[in-house]
Amino acid sequence: MTGWTEKLRAALVIARRDFVAVVFSKTFIFFLIGPAFPVIVGGLAGSIGDKVQQNVDRPTIGLAMSAADAGRMVAARAELDGRVPGTIPELVVLADVRPGEAFDARAALADGARPVAAVVGGTLDAPTLTAPRERARQWVGVVSNLAARARAAEPTVYPEVAVEEVATSVAKVKTGQTYTAQGAQVLLFLLTMLLAGMVLSNLVEEKGNKIIEVLAAAIPMDAMFMGKLFAMLAVSLVGIAVWGSVGGAIVLAGAKSLPSVPAPAVGWPLFALLGFLYFAMAYLLMGSLFLSIGGMATTVREVQTLSMPVSMFQLMVFFFSSYALTSPGTWVEWFSLIFPVSSPYAMLARAAQHGEVWPHVLALGWQGLWVIVIVRAGALLFRRTVMKSGPAQGRRGVWARLFGKGAKAY
Structure with missing residues (x-):
């Protein structure tokens, strides 16, 4: 000692x-x-986190629809990917929800096991979007476009999307x-x-x-x-x-x-x-x-x-x-x-x-x-x-x- x-x-x-x-x-x-110079260099070196941003800024929308409607939405997303400006969010099926059945979209957004930034429910004719306010405004047109594309009979008729805003989500x-x-x-x-x-x-x-x-x-x-x-x-x-x-x-x-x-x-x-x-x-x-x-x-x-x-x-x-x-x-x-x-x-x-x-x-x-x-x-x-x-x-x-x-x- x-x-x-x-x-x-x-x-x-x-x-x-x-x-x-x-x-x-x-x-x-x-x-x-001396640090004045590295600070300037560090500000110009923002590309260090490009790979990080590509991985974290990849939003995902959960689908709580019937299996048939969800499959058509996924197919429509694959069809539109790369053909429209901007990034189309990924789609993932959360549950097979038949018309008339209840699904707790807020609980799905708060579930950390499978984080999603928004939840789309309802049907192709009347979809619903549950998301934080900024995400809801950003994606309401995307959801309407996907639903219209998924309806093979009327692909040019864009349905109205009912929006339910939440405070935040686990993904955010x-x-x-x-x-x-x-x-x-x-x-x-x-x-x-x-x-x-x-x-x-x-x-x-x-x-x-x-x-x-x-x-x-x-x-x-x-x-x-x-x-x-x-x-x-x-x-x-x-x-x-x-x-x-x-x-x-x-x-x-x-x-x-x-x-x-x-x-x-x-x-x-x-x-x-x-x-x-x-x-x-x-x-x-x-x-x-x-x-x-x-x-x-x-x-x-x-x-x-x-x-x-x-x-x-x-x-x-x-x-x-x-x-x-x-x-x-x-x-x-x-x-x-x-x-x-x-x-x-x-x-x-x-x-x-x-x-x-x-x-x-x-x-x-x-x-x-x-x-x-x-x-x-x-x-x-x-x-x-x-x-x-x-x-x-x-x-x-x-x-x-x-x-x-x-x-x-x-």
Whole structure:
């Protein structure tokens, strides 16, 4: 217990030292101004979620008609698909309802087992449409057109559609939550990509002026790594606080013109807390990897060489998590939830779509465990390949030291 206490105390000392050195430096103001450029780029990169939108913005209308009428409606939809402007909703048969029989369309809209955005009942001569207000206005003409096409005897006579409006539907709620999940993933990715790269060059200056050797002789290496990680995380949180204040002021100034954001399944307060925790975990996981790799670099040129594959790795993690969002219930989604580096992205999206809280407790513990494992492994690698190296090893490239080819130097 004493050993862990000493390591924690040493990590806090390193964290305080690095935090003060960065925040009170002259270049910190440029760090705060820097996100203006990624924000512009992020606004132009809206095509990231194209596949997500194609999957979630595919409305479905349920049919509660007789089997014969429902079959004709489905055939009419297949006939009109691609021949009329706009997207014709998918049709799915909910029940075989004969004329005169009752069917609870509102209950069907509230059923999450088979989410539909609207329900068409009645007959081909007198169809009824039960849907939210905006959907009802949008689809009343589509339903009339389909019913007219389904009546082979009078395909040019468009029947009147009786409309029953409801407040909302499960399909609408699920669609909104998916958009919230996608937006949260993009924001988490932008913040992590912008901030986690700072730790790549964290050790280069101290290795050049031999400060790292003094620190390594005084405190455990893994405590030093952890302290530097938390220092950079604290610096990032200061930056986020400043950017959030400026962004909040802009949002309040133009609040009347902003669209409403669909509420996540866990609610906004818990979602904000989970967003903060998952950002911290994503930063620590990426930062521990970058700190371990950056510790092998001896010059700024090597750090610049590593920047491109590191950025590509972050992009691949983000794209994989976004793809998992389009494949719910598959092995892709489960792998993204379990894989430590993509887990914060996938779990934040899950918080927007599902209301269970206990999986997040397990996920945060799992991610924290991997932070410790990566930090200790990186500290061990740094100690064996760098701290024991002589001049001969120092001239070797970063990849040779990563794979241990310089071990013979000592």
